Amino acid sequence: MMRALNFTPSIPRYVFAKLLDGRYPVRSLPLHLVHLPEPTPPRGFERLKVRLAGVCGSDLALLYGKSSPALAPFYSFPAVLGHEILAELGGVRVVVNPLLTCHERGLPDCPACAKGDDHRCQNLTEGNFRPGILGYCSDLPGGWSERLVAHRERIFPVAESVPDERAVLTEPLAVVVHGVQQALAKDWPDEILVVGGGTIGLLSVAVLRALGFEGPIHAVVRRDHAAQRARALGANVTYPSVREAQKAQKYVSYRGLLGKRAWRGGFGAVIEASGNPAALQDSSWAVAEGGRILLLGSPGGALHDFSPYWFREVRLLGSHAYNWDAFATAVKLLPELEGIEALVGQQFGLESWPEAIRAAKRGGAKVVFKP
Structure with missing residues (x-):
């Protein structure tokens, strides 16, 4: 078993969060620390140990009812959140591209994926998994957990010279x-x-x-x-x-x-x-x-x-995402982007999620979980 932060949507809570905006009590959010079975890697996937996982503005928008309801068909819940992920694979530090496109879903390439524009994949709701990307998909846990699985082609090793606090910024960097x-x-x-x-x-x-x-x-x-x-x-x-x-x-x-x-x-x-x-x-x-x-x-x-x-x-x-090439470019830029690690602030255990969300809402430095 592993610990994870699970988001379970609730229409009444969504309405109240939207009406109360920032005054909505953190402990009333539909986010819970749970124990789940460790994920079994599907074919082509690897199981990873999470080192750090960022709290993104889109995560806060989801929790506080600020996401557009029109986007609901492209995600599936309940889900373990977290799409900014630094992890370990066999003792090697890696960052994870969280997209789940035609290739990961076991489908022939759609026109967008065929052109290398996998961030525009037309099959986000089809194939082997429910809608979404890692962190917004009910079938696969995101980074707010102790373990997750990711496709081999979405896993990128991190140079030894890059500190953890810089590496965890790879996804927003991309x-x-x-x-x-x-x-x-x-x-x-x-x-x-x-x-x-x-x-x-x-x-x-x-x-x-x-x-x-x-x-x-x-x-x-x-x-x-x-x-x-x-x-x-x-x-x-x-x-x-x-x-x-x-x-x-x-x-x-x-x-x-x-x-x-x-x-x-x-x-x-x-x-x-x-x-x-x-x-x-x-x-x-x-x-x-x-x-x-x-x-x-x-x-x-x-x-x-x-x-x-x-x-x-x-x-x-x-623009809110990236294709495979852009993510790879972000990984290559990490060694030369000295100083961006200063953007990362407090690190919280999963059990301290209310304090983490409060800190993230205050703004300033990037808040991360350290499972």
């Missing part, structure tokens, strides 16, 4: 690598604004430099310690808000009806990494005419004014 490669790296803009001082935002600064962007990086971060980290990872200047960034660059503001403001001029590209709907709205006016917004945050449903997109020909690309 999210950033893929998004930046798709939206920005093929045609770098003159300057980039990164919005968000959490893990994804700060990793965005580091990845931009690692992938060769040499222009100015501006970062919007609210906390002083996050501003210091952003500058240490490659940001040239930081601001407390998008508005302050626009004013500092002397972009022109126009006052409309009901106090609404419009802007002319802006940054060549904006990476919105906060997951805050209001920040996305601000970002839509902070990008230059004809510019690009890369949405790496994961806001749920919200009212949004789309005027900037058609009025200023702004392009919006959303």
